[in-house]
Amino acid sequence: MKKNTFFFIMSITLISLFGLMMVYSASYVWADYKFADPYKYLKNQGLFLILGFVLMYFISKIDYRVYLKHSNKIFLICFILLILVLIFGTERNGSKSWFGIGSFGVQPSEFMKLALAILIAKILSFNKLTDKLVFKILILAVLVFGLIMLQPDFGTGVIILMGTVGLLFAAGANLKFFGKLGIMGIAAFAVLIASAPYRIKRILSFLNPWEDPLGSGFQIIQSLYAIGPGGLLGFGLGNSRQKHFYLPEPQTDFIFSIISEEFGFLGILLLAILFTIIIVCGVNIALKSKDLFGKFLAFGIIFELAFQTILNLMVVVGLIPVTGVTLPFLSYGGSSLMITLMSMGIILNISKHQK
Amino acid sequence: MFTKNIHSRMKIAVLCFAFLFLVIIGKVFYIQVIDYKKINGYAENLWSRNLPIKADRGIIYDRNGVILADNVTTTSLVVIPNQIKDKKKVAVDLAKILNVSEDAMYKHISKKTSIERVHPEGRRLSYEIADKIKNLNYEGVYLVKESKRNYPGDTYLSHTLGYVGIDNQGLSGLELMYDDCLTGEDGAIKYFSDAKGNKLKLNEVYEQPQKGMNITLTINDEIQKAVEKELDNAVTKYNPDRVIALVMNPNNGEILAMSSRPNFSPANYQKYTVEEINRNLPIWATYEPGSTFKIITLSAALEEGKVDLHKDKYHDSGSIRVENATLHCWKHGGHGSETFMQVVENSCNPGFVVLGQRLGKNTLFDYIDKFGFGAKTGVDLNGEASGIIFSRDKVGPVEQATTAFGQGVSVTPIQQVTAVSAAINGGILYKPYIVKSINEPETNTVVKQNNKTMVRRVVSEKTSKEVREALESVVSNGTGRTAYIDGYRVGGKTGTAQKVSNGRYLYNNYILSFIGFLPADKPEVVVYFAIDNPKGVQQFGGVIAGPPAKTILEASITALNIEKPTGGTEKKYNYLDKKYITVSNVVGMDVNKAKETLKDFEVKVDGNGKTITYQSPEAGSRILEGSKVRVYTG
Numbered sequence: 001m002k003k004n005t006f007f008f009i010m011s012i013t014l015i016s017l018f019g020l021m022m023v024y025s026a027s028y029v030w031a032d033y034k035f036a037d038p039y040k041y042l043k044n045q046g047l048f049l050i051l052g053f054v055l056m057y058f059i060s061k062i063d064y065r066v067y068l069k070h071s072n073k074i075f076l077i078c079f080i081l082l083i084l085v086l087i088f089g090t091e092r093n094g095s096k097s098w099f100g101i102g103s104f105g106v107q108p109s110e111f112m113k114l115a116l117a118i119l120i121a122k123i124l125s126f127n128k129l130t131d132k133l134v135f136k137i138l139i140l141a142v143l144v145f146g147l148i149m150l151q152p153d154f155g156t157g158v159i160i161l162m163g164t165v166g167l168l169f170a171a172g173a174n175l176k177f178f179g180k181l182g183i184m185g186i187a188a189f190a191v192l193i194a195s196a197p198y199r200i201k202r203i204l205s206f207l208n209p210w211e212d213p214l215g216s217g218f219q220i221i222q223s224l225y226a227i228g229p230g231g232l233l234g235f236g237l238g239n240s241r242q243k244h245f246y247l248p249e250p251q252t253d254f255i256f257s258i259i260s261e262e263f264g265f266l267g268i269l270l271l272a273i274l275f276t277i278i279i280v281c282g283v284n285i286a287l288k289s290k291d292l293f294g295k296f297l298a299f300g301i302i303f304e305l306a307f308q309t310i311l312n313l314m315v316v317v318g319l320i321p322v323t324g325v326t327l328p329f330l331s332y333g334g335s336s337l338m339i340t341l342m343s344m345g346i347i348l349n350i351s352k353h354q355k
Numbered sequence: 356m357f358t359k360n361i362h363s364r365m366k367i368a369v370l371c372f373a374f375l376f377l378v379i380i381g382k383v384f385y386i387q388v389i390d391y392k393k394i395n396g397y398a399e400n401l402w403s404r405n406l407p408i409k410a411d412r413g414i415i416y417d418r419n420g421v422i423l424a425d426n427v428t429t430t431s432l433v434v435i436p437n438q439i440k441d442k443k444k445v446a447v448d449l450a451k452i453l454n455v456s457e458d459a460m461y462k463h464i465s466k467k468t469s470i471e472r473v474h475p476e477g478r479r480l481s482y483e484i485a486d487k488i489k490n491l492n493y494e495g496v497y498l499v500k501e502s503k504r505n506y507p508g509d510t511y512l513s514h515t516l517g518y519v520g521i522d523n524q525g526l527s528g529l530e531l532m533y534d535d536c537l538t539g540e541d542g543a544i545k546y547f548s549d550a551k552g553n554k555l556k557l558n559e560v561y562e563q564p565q566k567g568m569n570i571t572l573t574i575n576d577e578i579q580k581a582v583e584k585e586l587d588n589a590v591t592k593y594n595p596d597r598v599i600a601l602v603m604n605p606n607n608g609e610i611l612a613m614s615s616r617p618n619f620s621p622a623n624y625q626k627y628t629v630e631e632i633n634r635n636l637p638i639w640a641t642y643e644p645g646s647t648f649k650i651i652t653l654s655a656a657l658e659e660g661k662v663d664l665h666k667d668k669y670h671d672s673g674s675i676r677v678e679n680a681t682l683h684c685w686k687h688g689g690h691g692s693e694t695f696m697q698v699v700e701n702s703c704n705p706g707f708v709v710l711g712q713r714l715g716k717n718t719l720f721d722y723i724d725k726f727g728f729g730a731k732t733g734v735d736l737n738g739e740a741s742g743i744i745f746s747r748d749k750v751g752p753v754e755q756a757t758t759a760f761g762q763g764v765s766v767t768p769i770q771q772v773t774a775v776s777a778a779i780n781g782g783i784l785y786k787p788y789i790v791k792s793i794n795e796p797e798t799n800t801v802v803k804q805n806n807k808t809m810v811r812r813v814v815s816e817k818t819s820k821e822v823r824e825a826l827e828s829v830v831s832n833g834t835g836r837t838a839y840i841d842g843y844r845v846g847g848k849t850g851t852a853q854k855v856s857n858g859r860y861l862y863n864n865y866i867l868s869f870i871g872f873l874p875a876d877k878p879e880v881v882v883y884f885a886i887d888n889p890k891g892v893q894q895f896g897g898v899i900a901g902p903p904a905k906t907i908l909e910a911s912i913t914a915l916n917i918e919k920p921t922g923g924t925e926k927k928y929n930y931l932d933k934k935y936i937t938v939s940n941v942v943g944m945d946v947n948k949a950k951e952t953l954k955d956f957e958v959k960v961d962g963n964g965k966t967i968t969y970q971s972p973e974a975g976s977r978i979l980e981g982s983k984v985r986v987y988t989g
Contacts, residue, residue, distance in 0.1 A: 228394030244549030306372045317382040
């Protein structure tokens with residue numbers, strides 16, 4: 001096995017196991033309170049982690065060029081699922097984005113992230129990138145984005161949109177044309193915000209969360225109360241105080257806060273290094289891929305992963321408004337973890353077909 | 356070429372992500388390191404629940420370290436509603452122990468608050484009750500130590516010390532005035548709690564309460580005790596409206612004792628009216644001083660060279676005409692021909708009118724101002740009054756004349772005592788004060804120290820000496836005889852002032868006062884004693900206010916260790932007075948000779964022998980004429 005791939009796998013394994021540990025540490029208080037079973041979330045997450053690794057292994061054995069052939073079908077299935085979820089989905093935290101199977105749930109939008117990356121990678125590898133094509137691809141992405149926004153799930157929508165933009169950028173899109181589209185995008189974004197006033201409140205709350213400490217500023221304040229006292233070394237594993245009902249659902253979007261609280265600045269630094277290794281190794285695999293489809297697919301997946309990570313961290317540390325995005329590998333969430341590990345499997349297969 | 360372009364763009368994307376990671380790490384660093392203190396403080400506040408521990412108030416001492424106000428520790432009940440699982444049961448059990456209704460207790464226990472102090476039922480619990488509650492061992496039910504103010508002397512010095520409310524806050528007197536100093540900083544047992552109020556398994560933090568600062572007063576406990584006793588005696592004997600006493604060191608303005616009746620018990624302050632508690636009469640009461648004010652006129656006349664006490668004479672016919680008014684002397688028929696020394700001794704009103712006239716309106720009122728009347732003395736107590744002096748444009752010859760013997764002016768006791776102190780201490784007016792020092796409780800470091808503050812020189816040393824001599828002769832020969840202490844040189848002046856109500860003098864309603872000092876040649880203590888409207892007695896200051904003042908002076912002798920002087924004016928005896936005579940030595944004499952030697956006493960002989968072997972009291976003691984002397988023979 002190549003050195004690059006080895007580091008890639010090692011980092012993924014380490015970060016996933018660390019995530020499992022942190023899901024337990026962050027969740028047992030709430031789990032005990034809600035389900036009288038402190039191991040509730042640990043068990044679920046553990047199950048999905050094992051499943052995820054098994055899937056990653058099998059997918060790494062499947063030639064990635066299979067997806068090239070079936071990209072349209074995969075996309076279409078996901079697209080239909082996205083429509084169906086609006087009708088038959090179950091609502092959680094105000095979003096109709098789940099197909100519930102018992103206590104487990106599947107998010108079609110998570111699959112769409114992968115499906116769209118496959119489709120766009122295919123289009124980009126077979127066509128000369130004209131402004132017209134860029135425009136068409138963007139229309140497609142905005143269509144998917146719009147569908148996801150109907151749930152609504154702003155975070156996932158933005159990841160999909162930005163993942164598309166990232167791919168178009170890498171494929172050599174005309175930067176001037178890109179800039180114009182960017183301005184249009186910002187305008188559209190503004191309209192979107194204006195159409196739902198609660199978003200304005202959210203946006204303002206991150207600037208001064210103490211203005212409305214019990215309302216829109218609540219989550220970010222609770223997050224800062226976890227990160228701040230952690231200091232350089234943290235309180236140690238298991239010793240977070242904010243997880244004791246102060247921070248709501250600490251095992252999901254805000255797990256980074258609990259990690260900061262328990263492991264401090266040094267822990268955060270190590271975590272950032274692991275993420276950087278995954279991103280750098282992932283892009284390395286894209287660079288060394290023999291064909292364009294492999295390059296774009298690997299890059300698209302890593303770009304989405306990196307963007308989602310950054311989005312989550314910026315929310316948690318109070319740099320941008322709350323968007324509701326999970327932290328890959330670390331946040332609790334079965335389907336999210338499974339999809340992430342599956343996409344890592346695809347990248348691993350691409351790495352096998354290098355020059 | 357095409358692929359190369361793709362590669363470089365992919366690398367740019369990676370660099371962008373790396374940059375964003377750095378931004379995020381930078382923000383985390385900012386939160387955890389630079390903003391740590393602020394956020395950690397907020398967070399600690401969020402997590403911690405405090406079981407408050409009351410700080411001890413500073414102790415108030417007399418000048419010799421006698422405790423005048425301290426603290427006793429009590430226990431209070433505190434509940435944390437969120438930690439109490441079975442609220443019903445806990446309420447029932449606690450209600451039974453505290454003997455209150457279950458509903459009231461349930462209200463406390465189910466209150467939506469992080470910590471509930473069970474007030475007032477659960478405050479200041481006895482040891483037995485606290486022990487019973489402790490034995491219940493309920494989660495969320497706590498007993499915390501509380502500090503309660505304690506006044507060992509109860510009503511002693513109550514107006515000056517003041518009192519505190521249930522939360523140990525100073526509400527009157529020094530307790531109020533120095534509340535910031537006396538109040539300590541409350542401590543707490545800090546425990547960490549989750550957002551639902553349950554206790555986290557983290558170590559409790561004990562924040563020690565900081566004691567308040569201690570205050571040492573200029574008060575002398577021994578003299579104060581004598582003062583309180585004499586005030587009580589006066590109340591019992593005369594049933595007066597008010598009684599006031601004030602003792603001061605004339606040489607620096609230190610208040611050695613002060614008190615008044617009616618007074619109050621700080622522990623039961625609820626039973627008294629606001630007026631009873633807040634009116635610290637020695638500094639608040641204003642009234643006509645009467646003859647004690649003559650000391651001011653006398654000092655002014657001497658300083659201005661308007662009179663020679665021994666040579667100048669005056670004939671008192673019993674009244675004097677001023678403009679269209681006739682001003683009477685207190686003695687019907689007058690004192691006849693007398694020297695001005697006798698005018699002072701007799702407290703002769705027409706004589707003082709003449710002294711006032713010799714001074715002239717402006718000079719007399721200048722001295723009144725210089726002695727500090729009409730303005731607050733600035734004593735470090737709250738509630739001081741400034742009194743009322745005629746404004747000069749309204750002073751005609753009659754007002755001038757009455758002012759000269761102490762009528763028509765309104766002054767406070769402390770003004771009189773400070774002014775008289777200035778007249779007799781060598782001529783310097785000092786600002787009176789009662790707080791000697793404020794000390795840090797642990798190290799006893801002096802935080803604030805008060806020293807004597809000279810206000811101004813009022814009269815010369817020479818004048819002051821003459822005033823002292825004149826006032827000494829008032830006690831030995833004049834109206835102040837009742838304050839004479841055998842073997843000591845005492846100076847003083849009586850005062851009898853008719854009370855005024857709605858601009859008219861009241862019939863048979865007087866304030867009788869005496870101001871005395873000792874030793875007369877070098878005063879160390881000034882005592883003022885005033886009785887307002889004593890019932891059923893002769894209305895003369897010397898008769899009523901003299902004896903208690905004398906007792907307080909005697910107590911001061913012991914308290915201040917004042918030595919017996921030599922010389923001084925011998926007391927002149929009238930037929931009512933009994934003499935003090937020195938007992939001669941009779942040991943070794945035969946019985947008859949001894950009886951002859953001790954003819955001024957009643958001699959009681961014990962034993963059958965011929966010569967005296969022992970006598971009691973022993974030779975050299977001074978005892979009252981006619982007292983019993985026992986002798987033993989054989």
